[in-house]
Amino acid sequence: xxxxxxxxxxxxxxxxxxxxxxxxxxxxxxxxxxxxxxxxxxxxxxxxxxxxxxxxxxxxxxxxxxxxxxxxxxxxxxxxxxxxxxxxxxxxxxxxxxxxxxxxxxxxxxxxxxxxxxxxxxxxxxxxxxxxxxxxxxxxxxxxxxxxxxxxxxxxxxxxxxxxxxxxxxxxxxxxxxxxxxxxxxxxxxxxxxxxxxxxxxxxxxxxxxxxxxxxxxxxxxxxxxxxxxxxxxxxxxxxxxxxxxxxxxxxxxxxxxxxxxxxxxxxxxxxxxxxxxxxxxxxxxxxxxxxxxxxxxxxxxxxxxxxxxxxx
Amino acid sequence: xxxxxxxxxxxxxxxxxxxxxxxxxxxxxxxxxxxxxxxxxxxxxxxxxxxxxxxxxxxxxxxxxxxxxxxxxxxxxxxxxxxxxxxxxxxxxxxxxxxxxxxxxxxxxxxxxxxxxxxxxxxxxxxxxxxxxxxxxxxxxxxxxxxxxxxxxxxxxxxxxxxxxxxxxxxxxxxxxxxxxxxxxxxxxxxxxxxxxxxxxxxxxxxxxxxxxxxxxxxxxxxxxxxxxxxxxxxxxxxxxxxxxxxxxxxxxxxxxxxxxxxxxxxxxxxxxxxxxxxxxxxxxxxxxxxxxxxxxxxxxxxxxxxxxxxxxxxxxxxxxxxxxxxxxxxxxxxxxxxxxxxxxxxxxxxxxxxxxxxxxxxxxxxxxxxxxxxxxxxxxxxxxxxxxxxxxxxxxxxxxxxxxxxxxxxxxxxxxxxxxx
Numbered sequence: 001x002x003x004x005x006x007x008x009x010x011x012x013x014x015x016x017x018x019x020x021x022x023x024x025x026x027x028x029x030x031x032x033x034x035x036x037x038x039x040x041x042x043x044x045x046x047x048x049x050x051x052x053x054x055x056x057x058x059x060x061x062x063x064x065x066x067x068x069x070x071x072x073x074x075x076x077x078x079x080x081x082x083x084x085x086x087x088x089x090x091x092x093x094x095x096x097x098x099x100x101x102x103x104x105x106x107x108x109x110x111x112x113x114x115x116x117x118x119x120x121x122x123x124x125x126x127x128x129x130x131x132x133x134x135x136x137x138x139x140x141x142x143x144x145x146x147x148x149x150x151x152x153x154x155x156x157x158x159x160x161x162x163x164x165x166x167x168x169x170x171x172x173x174x175x176x177x178x179x180x181x182x183x184x185x186x187x188x189x190x191x192x193x194x195x196x197x198x199x200x201x202x203x204x205x206x207x208x209x210x211x212x213x214x215x216x217x218x219x220x221x222x223x224x225x226x227x228x229x230x231x232x233x234x235x236x237x238x239x240x241x242x243x244x245x246x247x248x249x250x251x252x253x254x255x256x257x258x259x260x261x262x263x264x265x266x267x268x269x270x271x272x273x274x275x276x277x278x279x280x281x282x283x284x285x286x287x288x289x290x291x292x293x294x295x296x297x298x299x300x301x302x303x304x305x306x307x308x309x310x311x312x313x
Numbered sequence: 314x315x316x317x318x319x320x321x322x323x324x325x326x327x328x329x330x331x332x333x334x335x336x337x338x339x340x341x342x343x344x345x346x347x348x349x350x351x352x353x354x355x356x357x358x359x360x361x362x363x364x365x366x367x368x369x370x371x372x373x374x375x376x377x378x379x380x381x382x383x384x385x386x387x388x389x390x391x392x393x394x395x396x397x398x399x400x401x402x403x404x405x406x407x408x409x410x411x412x413x414x415x416x417x418x419x420x421x422x423x424x425x426x427x428x429x430x431x432x433x434x435x436x437x438x439x440x441x442x443x444x445x446x447x448x449x450x451x452x453x454x455x456x457x458x459x460x461x462x463x464x465x466x467x468x469x470x471x472x473x474x475x476x477x478x479x480x481x482x483x484x485x486x487x488x489x490x491x492x493x494x495x496x497x498x499x500x501x502x503x504x505x506x507x508x509x510x511x512x513x514x515x516x517x518x519x520x521x522x523x524x525x526x527x528x529x530x531x532x533x534x535x536x537x538x539x540x541x542x543x544x545x546x547x548x549x550x551x552x553x554x555x556x557x558x559x560x561x562x563x564x565x566x567x568x569x570x571x572x573x574x575x576x577x578x579x580x581x582x583x584x585x586x587x588x589x590x591x592x593x594x595x596x597x598x599x600x601x602x603x604x605x606x607x608x609x610x611x612x613x614x615x616x617x618x619x620x621x622x623x624x625x626x627x628x629x630x631x632x633x634x635x636x637x638x639x640x641x642x643x644x645x646x647x648x649x650x651x652x653x654x655x656x657x658x659x660x661x662x663x664x665x666x667x668x669x670x671x672x673x674x675x676x677x678x679x680x681x682x683x684x685x686x687x688x689x690x691x692x693x694x695x696x697x698x699x700x701x702x703x704x705x706x707x708x709x710x711x712x713x714x715x716x717x718x719x720x721x722x723x724x725x726x727x728x729x730x731x732x733x734x735x
Contacts, residue, residue, distance in 0.1 A: 090625060111625035112509040113579030132627070133509030172509055195506040196514075230496055 002305050007119040007126040008298055010135035011177040019177060022297050023145050029300070030293035033069070042300050043072035048104040049097050050076045052129070053084070056108060058264055058288055059129050059139070063106045066295035072103075090114060091121060098122035103306065104299060107131075110228075112169075125302045133167050133228065138298060139263050140173035142291040143220070146283050149290070150259050151217055157183040160212040160254070161203075162246055163222035163271055166193040167229070170222060170263045175203045188212035189222075189244055192233040209243075209250050216254040221246050221262040221271040237270055246272035251281065259283050314340050314683070314726030316352030321361030321687060325677055328656035335361060337683035340725035344679055352728055356687050359720055362659045364396025364427075364684030365640065366675045368563055368666040369461070369486070369539055369611035371632070372398075372429070375416060376405025381616035381704045383417065386636075387425035389614070389703035391730040393636035394719040396684035397428040397667065397674050398614075402439070403462040409434035409445040414453035426729040427722070428684075430456040430672060435474040435485060441466035444477055451481040456670040459486035461539060464521050466492065468528060475534045484561075484669065486537045489521035489546065490587060498627045500573040500588040508579065510626060513588050519545035526553045529560055537669060538562040540613050542587040544597030551606040561669055563611040566642035567633060567709065569598045575709055581622045581629035582709045585615070599652050602661065609665040610658075612639045616705035634703045637719075638710050644690055644717030655690070683726035692718040 003018055011019070032040065048067035050060050060076070067074045077097070079085065084093060090109065097105055105124045107115045112132030119126040130136040148154050159178055161171045165187050175185045179202045187198065188206040199205050206212035213219050224240070234240045251258065260272070260282045268274055276282060318335040325331075336343045337352075372386040381389075390398050400417065402408030408417065414431050421429035433450035437443045439460045447458055458478050465471040465487055475485050494517035499505050501512025522538060526549055529536040541547060541562045553560050567585060572592050575583035583589060601607040615632025622629050643662065647653040653661075667675025674684050693716045698706040722730040 091623065109625065111627045114625040116579055117625050131509075133511075135509070169509060172507070196501055196512070197503040197506055200503045201507060 002308065003301050006302065006305060006309070007115070008137055008302065009115055009119060009126065009128045011137050011140050011173045012135065014137070016180045019141070019144065019180065022141055022294065022301060023148060025297035025301055026141070026145050026290070026293040029296040030290065033289070033293055038069045040070050043067060043070035043303060046103040046303060047073045047075065047101065048106065048299065049074070049102050050106045050129070051093065051097060052077070052108040053079050054108050054110055054130065056129070058291065059108065062288070062291045063129065063295050066292050066299055067104070069292070070296060070299060072299070090118065094118045094122055098124050104302065125306060127298060127302070130169055132169065133172070134169050135173045136169040137173055138291070138295055139170050140177050141294040141298065142287055143174055143261060143263070144177055145290045145294050146261060146287050147218055147259070150283060154178070154181040154183060157218060158186065158216045159183055159218040159220065160186045160188065160216040161220045161222065162209055162212060163189045163244060164193045164224045165189050165198065165222070166195050167225035168222045172201070174220070175201050186212040186216070190234050190240070209246070210253045213250050213253045216258055219246055219251065219254050219258055219260050221260070221266070223263065223265060224267060224270060241270050245270065246276060248273070248276065251276065261287060264288070314351050315348070316350045316354070316683070316726050317348070318354050318356050318361055318685065318687065321356030321359050323361045323677065324656050324659050328654065330656070335677065335685065337726045340683055340727070342677055342679045342681055342683050352723070352726060354687070354721060358689070360655065360688045360690055362686045362688065363663040363675050363677050364686050364722065364724065365394045365662045366666040366670070366672070367395050367398040367612050367614070367636070368609060368669055370398050370400050370614035370636070371403065371616065372400040373616055374404065374420070375413065380618050383420045383429065384424050385702070385704040386614070386616070387421060387427045387429060389634065389636045389701065391426040391722045392702040392719065393638070394640050394686035394688060394722050395427055395636055396686065396722060396724045397430060397672055399430045399432050399456055399670055401432055401459060401461040402434040407434055407438050408432070409437050409439070411446065411449040411453040414450050414455055418454040427724050428674070430454070430670060432457045432459050432461070432486065434458065435460045435465050436470060439463060441470045444473060447478055447483065448481050451483060455483070456672060457484050457486050457537070459488070459539070461486065461488045464488050464490050464492065468524055471525065472528055472532065475528065475532055475536065479534055482671070484535050484537050486539050487521070487525050488539050489518050489525060489541070491517045491520040494520065498584060499576045500590050502573060502591055504573045504576060508576070515543040515545055515590060515594065518543045518587055519549065522546040522549055526550070526558055526560060530556070530558045533559070535559040535561070540565050540568070540587060540611065541601070541607060542568045542590050542594060542598070544594045547597045547601040547606055551601065551604070554606060561608045563609045563666070564598050564602065564607050565611055565613045566635065566639050566646070569595055569602065570642050570646050571709060579626040580709070581624065581626055582633070582707060582711070584626070584629045584631050585633055586631035599647070602647065603652050609661045609669065610639065610643060611666065612636055616703055617707045618705060622707050632707070634701065634705050634708050637701055637703065638696060638708060638715065640688060640719060641694070641715035641717040642710070645715045649716060683723060685723050686719060687721040688717055688719050690717045692716070694718050
């Protein structure tokens with residue numbers, strides 16, 4: 001079995017079997033990482049370019065390490081210092097990268113749908129590293145990997161996602177994916193950050209954080225995406241932490257075995273208390289390691305598909 | 314120009330359809346006479362209608378000629394059966410003074426295919442702060458005032474514009490949208506939620522419609538509301554009309570044909586302002602057209618260059634070209650399903666807008682300018698955005714099969730478009 005598309009654009013586009021394939025492949029990658037085997041030949045002779053129109057620490061570096069561990073040549077375009085500042089359009093920039101015989105373009109852009117727009121226009125495989133408020137599929141894959149690793153399954157889970165739902169591509173990707181595994185997603189956050197008709201996504205919209213976490217296996221915090229808020233959607237950090245923050249009291253509502261997750265970067269004391277972030281329940285750091293493994297798996301599987309396409313031609 | 318249109322199915326103001334010959338002499342409709350005729354067209358089996366009038370379009374000239382100009386815009390209008398079009402003032406420079414009005418009038422008279430009637434700005438630079446020179450613009454040829462593209466922002470400015478325009482017998486046309494709520498790229502609903510795109514709620518339109526209706530009622534002055542798209546707006550206008558408020562309004566084909574589903578897949582060709590709404594809004598728009606709440610159909614023809622649509626969704630410009638598809642969309646989506654008779658559709662595309670703008674056209678009455686449109690309502694055709702007479706090709710209807718094809722368009726008795734009609 002192999003992936004169906006040349007690109008990885010969103011969890012909405014992947015079926016359950018493809019997700020399982022990626023997660024199973026990532027398991028092998030993680031084992032290799034843990035035994036210190038960080039030089040494989042899977043991507044030898046291939047090139048990977050990261051094209052990020054938004055700030056990033058972990059996602060960009062995680063992709064870059066994943067590519068390097070598998071032997072790819074890597075390049076990196078940051079918006080500052082590139083021709084994007086000379087007014088070059090996204091399409092022209094992407095096509096230019098494509099014509100350097102690039103195999104993978106890893107793209108983050110503030111416009112929802114931007115990688116979909118580029119994917120059809122380039123030969124390279126486009127991997128969505130976050131598009132606006134739409135999707136962040138590799139973050140979702142590492143979240144699923146972490147849940148499965150810690151809880152043994154992805155089916156029948158109760159997952160609470162707390163915070164700035166409106167601006168969260170992580171929330172959307174997780175909902176699309178967990179729906180496919182028949183797990184229950186509950187969301188809670190300020191109503192001013194809850195998009196209209198959100199229940200139609202399949203998630204259960206809760207009025208308060210404790211209600212959302214009641215009996216949950218996973219409690220996931222989200223970063224407040226202040227840069228996407230055109231106007232203030234909550235009165236103060238203090239008030240946000242008081243009513244929507246994840247703390248011991250909230251965690252007491254969840255299952256005793258419940259794990260705490262957060263996609264990072266994490267605003268200390270806002271979305272969750274610092275003691276929780278570094279508690280035994282927290283798998284936030286494990287998520288980072290799993291991110292490298294999952295991105296290795298995605299690159300590997302897309303490369304397999306590219307090779308078989310090339311062989312067919 | 315003297316001429317005869319032979320044996321067409323003629324639709325007149327009463328809604329009667331009769332097979333007869335139509336005569337015109339010196340560019341105006343005339344009683345039957347014995348030639349000689351400069352124009353002699355056989356319209357047997359075709360529909361003969363008053364030339365369409367568009368109360369709302371954007372010709373982009375001056376300032377944005379890379380999208381459209383008066384020549385290509387009026388050519389596109391002629392292809393769509395429009396004989397008179399009223400263009401919005403959001404050009405560069407803004408049409409807020411007599412010089413720009415005169416430029417548009419002169420260029421369209423010398424180079425245009427159809428009649429162009431400029432609409433002047435309500436406020437200088439469309440800024441909503443100071444009144445534009447409405448009187449001087451009226452002398453130069455405007456037929457209405459509007460800050461279209463944006464609403465007249467404050468109620469105070471709107472009131473001043475309505476009161477001042479009355480002195481010059483002009484109506485204010487308002488683009489109804491509360492700007493503080495309109496921070497988005499498509500209709501707010503499940504589609505915007507699942508796509509992760511900021512939405513514009515229907516309430517943004519409804520709030521501005523309510524404000525304008527309150528002002529029109531308070532001042533007892535006429536107002537025309539542009540491109541109505543929500544069920545809430547239709548409800549309020551219906552009730553206001555019953556109370557005797559002097560309100561008229563228009564909708565556009567896309568508000569009775571398309572829903573926000575057209576945006577799925579981040580389709581920038583489906584971006585328009587006001588945004589495509591939900592099925593319940595489409596139903597209400599059709600009902601509003603049916604019961605007369607919505608007086609007319611305008612195109613909001615809004616040409617954009619490919620570079621302005623070939624971008625990520627939230628960076629795309631709003632709007633569609635509309636002249637060449639308007640009649641066929643009306644025929645296919647309103648007449649064929651039985652919502653409107655053909656005569657009612659024609660009325661909403663000719664006499665109703667002509668009366669709003671007081672241009673003395675949009676009718677087949679003897680003595681009036683010989684503006685008429687001939688269509689074949691048996692013919693189906695596929696919309697091909699690469700075959701448009703407009704300079705732009707930003708249409709969401711590419712590939713759709715529609716019924717009703719414009720065969721010829723005459724302005725003042727002169728044939729300005731003829732699609733194989735001998």
